Amino acid sequence: MxxxxxxxxxxxxxxxxxxxxxxxxxxxxxxxxxxxxxxxxxxxxxxxxxxxxxxxxxxxxxxxxxxxxxxxxxxxxxxxxxxxxxxxxxxxxxxxxxxxxxxxxxxxxxxxxxxxxxxxxxxxxxxxxxxxxxxxxxxxxxxxxxxxxxxxxxxxxxxxxxxxxxxxxxxxxxxxxxxxxxxxxxxxxxxxxxxxxxxxxxxxxxxxxxxxxxxxxxxxxxxxxxxxxxxxxxxxxxxxxxxxxxxxxxxxxxxxxxxxxxxxxxxxxxxxxxxxxxxxxxxxxxxxxxxxxxxxxxxxxxxxxxxxxxxxxxxxxxxxxxxxxxxxxxxxxxxxxxxxxxxxxxxxxxxxxxxxxxxxxxxxxxxxxxxxxxxxxxxxxxxxxxxxxxxxxxxxxxxxxxxxxxxxxxxxxxxxxxxxxxxxxxxxxxxxxxxxxxxxxxxxxxxxxxxxxxxxxxVLRNSDWMSRPTIIKAGLKTLPHNAKMHYNWANYQRDVGDTQTAVNHYREALRLWPSYASAHNNLGTLMERSRDAEHHFLAAIRYSPGHVNAHYNLGQVYRLMNRTKDAVAMLERCLMLNNGYTAAYLLLAKLHTGSQTGRLLKHVAAYQPKHPEHQARYARWLRDNRRVAEALIYYKRAMAVNMEHRESVLGLARVLRDRGQKSRVYRLITWWQSTRRRHLVPGGGRIVFAGDLYVKGWQLYKQGQTTAPLPSAGEPPPRRRNADGKMSMCNGVQLSHVMIPGK
Structure with a gap:
C-alpha cells in the first residue's frame, strides 16, 4: 500500500x-x-x-x-x-x-x-x-x-x-x-x-x-x-x-x-x-x-x-x-x-x-x-x-x-x-x-x-434561456421586485421599438431603486422634452459621477438647447472620464470651428485607424480647407481599410477632379465597380452584370462632378423646436436617436 x-x-x-x-x-x-x-x-x-x-x-x-x-x-x-x-x-x-x-x-x-x-x-x-x-x-x-x-x-x-x-x-x-x-x-x-x-x-x-x-x-x-x-x-x-x-x-x-x-x-x-x-x-x-x-x-x-x-x-x-x-x-x-x-x-x-x-x-x-x-x-x-x-x-x-x-x-x-x-x-x-x-x-x-x-x-428552465426576451420575462416572473429585471426588460422594449412600455419599466426600476443611474440615463434618452431628459441625465451623474454616457447625452441635450458652452464643458468632462470616447470627440468637432475641429477629427482618425468613416471625415475637412494633398492621403487610408467604402471613393474622386484629373476619376470609378463584380446585389440574389457596372459607374462619376458636400456619417438630420418647446427631428425621429443608452 x-x-x-x-x-x-x-x-x-x-x-x-x-x-x-x-x-x-x-x-x-x-x-x-x-x-x-x-x-x-x-x-x-x-x-x-x-x-x-x-x-x-x-x-x-x-x-x-x-x-x-x-x-x-x-x-x-x-x-x-x-x-x-x-x-x-x-x-x-x-x-x-x-x-x-x-x-x-x-x-x-x-x-x-x-x-x-x-x-x-x-x-x-x-x-x-x-x-x-x-x-x-x-x-x-x-x-x-x-x-x-x-x-x-x-x-x-x-x-x-x-x-x-x-x-x-x-x-x-x-x-x-x-x-x-x-x-x-x-x-x-x-x-x-x-x-x-x-x-x-x-x-x-x-x-x-x-x-x-x-x-x-x-x-x-x-x-x-x-x-x-x-x-x-x-x-x-x-x-x-x-x-x-x-x-x-x-x-x-x-x-x-x-x-x-x-x-x-x-x-x-x-x-x-x-x-x-x-x-x-x-x-x-x-x-x-x-x-x-x-x-x-x-x-x-x-x-x-x-x-x-x-x-x-x-x-x-x-x-x-x-x-x-x-x-x-x-x-x-x-x-x-x-x-x-x-x-x-x-x-x-x-x-x-x-x-x-x-x-x-x-x-x-x-x-x-x-x-x-x-x-x-x-x-x-x-x-x-x-x-x-x-x-x-x-x-x-x-x-x-x-x-x-x-x-x-x-x-x-x-x-x-x-x-x-x-x-x-x-x-x-x-x-x-x-x-x-x-x-x-x-x-x-x-x-x-x-x-x-x-x-x-x-427542461422548463432551459426554455427560459432560449433568448433575450424569454430569460428576462422569466426573471421578472420570479423577481418582480428586482429593479434590474425591469431595467433589462425596458432595454429590450426600447430595442424593439415599444417606447411607452420601455418608459414604464424604466420608471418602475427607479421606483424600486431610486439611485439607479443607468435607468435614469436610458429613460432620459426616451424623453421628448429636453428639460425632462436633462433632469434624468443630471440624476444619473449625481448618483454615478463616472457615468460616461450620461455626460455625453447631457452634452447632446445642451447642444440641442443651444447651450453651447455647457455642452462643450460636459463633453470635455466626458473625455476626462474616458479619453477614448469617439462620439464625444465628433460632437465637440461640430461645436468647434477652424483648426480645433481639424485637431479633433485628426485625433479620432489616429485613434481609430481601422474605421474608414473617421479617415474619410477628416479627409473631407482637409479638402474643405483646401489641403487637397493631405486629403488624398486620408482617403487612400480609408480605402486601404475598406475598398468598398462609398464615401471614400466619392471623396477621392472629388479630390482628383479638383486637381483636374478627370480621366483618373473615371478609371477610379470603373475600377471600384469592377471589384464588386462577384458580389450579390443586396437582397436581390443576382450577379451584377457588366452592363449594370457601366451604368452604375457612370452615375457615380457624374455624382462626383457635383460640388455638393457629402453628409457626415452618422450625423443626425437638423432639428426644430415645436410650439410646446419639445425638441424633435425634422423627419419625426425621436431624441433617442442621438443619445447613447446604457447596456
Missing part, C-alpha cells in the same frame, strides 16, 4: 474491515457496507451501466437547451469578446480577464479564467459563432462531470452502485445547474468542476495508481483554478479529507510515537499539496495586478451597509438561502442583484429562523465530522460536508467581497456535497434493518417523484 493516501486498515472492527475491502475492491450492489463486496471482475460492467445511465439523463434534460441563443453574460464574455473571436493576439488571453479587459485596467473585473476563454476561442475557431456548438460542448462537459461524480460516490465515498448511480443522475438533472450548463458562460464553473473532480479522484481513488499521483492532482487543481478561481479549493478539500482518512495513523504517531508507513506517506503528500496551494494562490494574487475588483452597491448591497450586524445577518441569510435553493430549486433567476433579497436589518426578522436552521444543520455536520474522526463509520457524510462547505467559501463574502448576492452557477460544485449527503442518508434508511416495507416504498416513491420534478423543472 505504499503511496496510497489513505484507507489503510488499522483496526479490528469487522464492519470497518468490510468497509475497507469495499473501498479497495469495489462496493457491493444493494447490500450496504455489511455485505460481502462484489468481486473486482464485476466492476467494469457495473461502471459502464452507471455511466451510460448518467449520460442518458444529461441528454434528456438538456436536449432542448441546445437551441438557445447568446443571452445575458454570454454576449460580452463570448459574442463580443475579442479574445474569443480571435481578433486579438492569442497571448492576450493570458493577460486579460474573462470579459476581455486587461487585468491591469482599473475597471477590470479581475476574473482570471484563461482556460475557459481558450475553450471558447477553440469553439469559435472550429464552428464559428454558432450558439448551438457552444451549448453542445457545455452539455458534454456536464455529462463528464456527472459521470465523474458518480465514480467519486462509488469509489471514494463508498456508496453502493445503485446509490452512486442515483447521485450521478440527481447531479445530472438538478435544476440549479441550468445556469451553469445552458448559460454559455457557465462553462467556467462546469470546466472547473471537471478538473476539480479529476484532482480529487487522482488524489484519493486508489484505482488511479500513479507514482506521482499528488503532482498530477495538483496539476488538475491548477487547471481547475485557471477555469475559474474557485477551482483552487479542491486542494483544500484534498487536504481536509486526507487528514480525516489518515487520522488513525496521525493519532497513533503522535500518541505512541510510532511512525507507520502510512503516516510517512501522509507527511510526504501534505507538504507537496500545501506548497502547490501557496504557489497557486500567490500566482492568482499576482494576477490581480495590485488592485481588487471594484463593485457597486447594486451588485452586493450588504457589502456597502454601514452596520456590521446587518452585514453578518444578511450574509448568513444568503448562505441559508443558497442551501435552500439546492434543496428546493423552485425560484430560479439569472440575476439576483439589488433588492432581490432584502437586507436583514433586525434580529426579529422572521428570515433569521431559516438562518438558524441552516446553522444548526451545519453545526451538526461539523460535530459529526469531529466525532467520526476515530471510528470513521460515516465517511460519505464527512466527504459530503467538505464538498458542500469548502467550495462555497469564496462566494460567502467571508474572505473577499463578491460582486453578486446569489449566483446559481457558483453552487455547481457545492451541490455535489448536498446530493452526496442526501443519497447517503437514503442508502442508510433503505438498508436499516428496522426500516419497514412502508418506509422503503415511501422513500422510493419520494425519490422517483423528486427526479421527475427535477427533470421537468430543468
Amino acid at each position: 505504499r503511496g496510497s493516501p489513505h484507507y489503510h486498515n488499522n483496526n479490528n472492527n469487522p464492519i470497518q474491515n468490510q468497509q475497507y475491502h469495499q473501498y479497495h475492491h469495489g462496493c457491493g450492489s444493494g447490500s450496504g457496507f455489511g455485505r460481502r463486496a462484489r468481486p473486482r471482475h464485476g466492476w467494469p460492467e457495473a461502471a459502464v451501466a452507471v455511466y451510460a445511465a448518467v449520460a442518458v439523463a444529461v441528454t434528456v434534460c438538456y436536449w432542448n437547451g441546445l437551441r438557445g441563443d447568446f443571452v445575458h453574460d454570454d454576449i460580452p464574455a463570448v459574442a463580443m469578446n475579442a479574445d474569443v473571436l480571435g481578433t486579438g493576439p492569442l497571448a492576450r488571453v493570458a493577460t486579460n480577464d474573462f470579459w476581455g479587459t486587461p487585468l491591469s485596467d482599473p475597471n477590470s473585473h479581475k476574473s482570471y479564467r484563461p482556460l475557459t476563454t481558450l475553450t471558447f476561442r477553440l469553439n469559435h475557431y472550429v464552428f464559428g459563432l454558432q450558439p448551438v456548438w457552444f451549448h453542445v460542448v457545455n452539455v458534454i462537459l456536464h455529462g463528464l462531470c456527472s459521470v465523474l461524480f458518480a465514480r467519486l460516490c462509488i469509489s471514494v465515498a463508498g456508496l453502493e452502485h445503485k446509490y452512486g448511480l442515483l447521485a450521478g443522475i440527481v447531479f445530472a438533472v438538478h435544476p440549479i445547474h441550468t445556469e451553469a450548463v445552458t448559460g454559455i458562460v457557465g462553462r467556467a464553473d462546469v470546466l472547473a468542476c471537471l478538473f476539480f473532480l479529476l484532482s480529487f479522484l487522482t488524489y484519493h481513488d486508489t484505482r488511479w495508481k500513479r507514482r506521482e499521483r499528488v503532482l498530477l492532482s495538483c496539476t488538475f487543481g491548477a487547471l481547475s483554478m485557471l477555469a475559474k478561481e474557485t477551482g483552487l479549493m479542491v486542494l483544500l478539500v484534498n487536504l481536509a479529507y486526507d487528514i480525516y482518512s489518515s487520522w488513525g495513523h496521525i493519532k497513533k504517531s503522535l500518541v505512541e510515537h510510532k511512525q507507520t508507513e502510512e503516516y510517512n506517506s501522509f507527511t510526504r503528500r501534505v507538504p507537496k499539496t500545501i506548497a502547490a496551494t501557496v504557489a497557486l494562490l500567490t500566482f492568482r494574487l499576482y494576477m490581480l495586478q495590485g488592485s481588487l475588483p471594484k463593485f457597486t452597491e447594486p451588485d452586493n448591497p450588504a457589502a456597502f451597509h454601514d452596520s456590521s450586524r446587518v452585514r453578518f445577518l444578511s450574509y448568513s441569510y444568503v448562505a441559508a438561502f443558497n442551501l435552500w435553493l439546492m434543496l428546493c430549486p423552485s425560484a430560479l433567476s439569472h440575476d439576483w442583484q439589488m433588492n432581490s433579497l432584502p437586507l436583514v436589518t433586525s434580529l426579529y426578522d422572521i428570515r433569521n429562523i431559516g438562518t438558524c436552521v441552516a446553522a444548526a444543520f451545519l453545526l451538526c455536520i461539523t460535530c459529526k465530522i469531529l466525532s467520526d474522526m476515530d471510528t470513521q463509520k460515516h465517511s460519505p457524510q464527512v466527504l459530503a460536508a467538505l464538498l458542500l462547505i469548502i467550495p462555497y467559501i469564496p462566494a460567502s463574502n467571508l474572505l473577499v467581497t463578491v460582486g453578486f448576492v446569489v449566483a446559481e452557477r457558483v453552487l455547481y460544485i457545492p451541490s455535489m456535497g448536498l446530493i452526496l449527503l442526501c443519497v447517503y442518508g437514503l442508502q442508510t434508511i433503505q438498508n436499516h434493518k428496522k426500516s419497514s416495507n412502508w418506509v422503503v416504498m415511501t422513500t422510493k416513491f419520494f425519490v422517483g417523484f423528486t427526479l421527475f420534478v427535477f427533470v421537468a423543472r430543468t
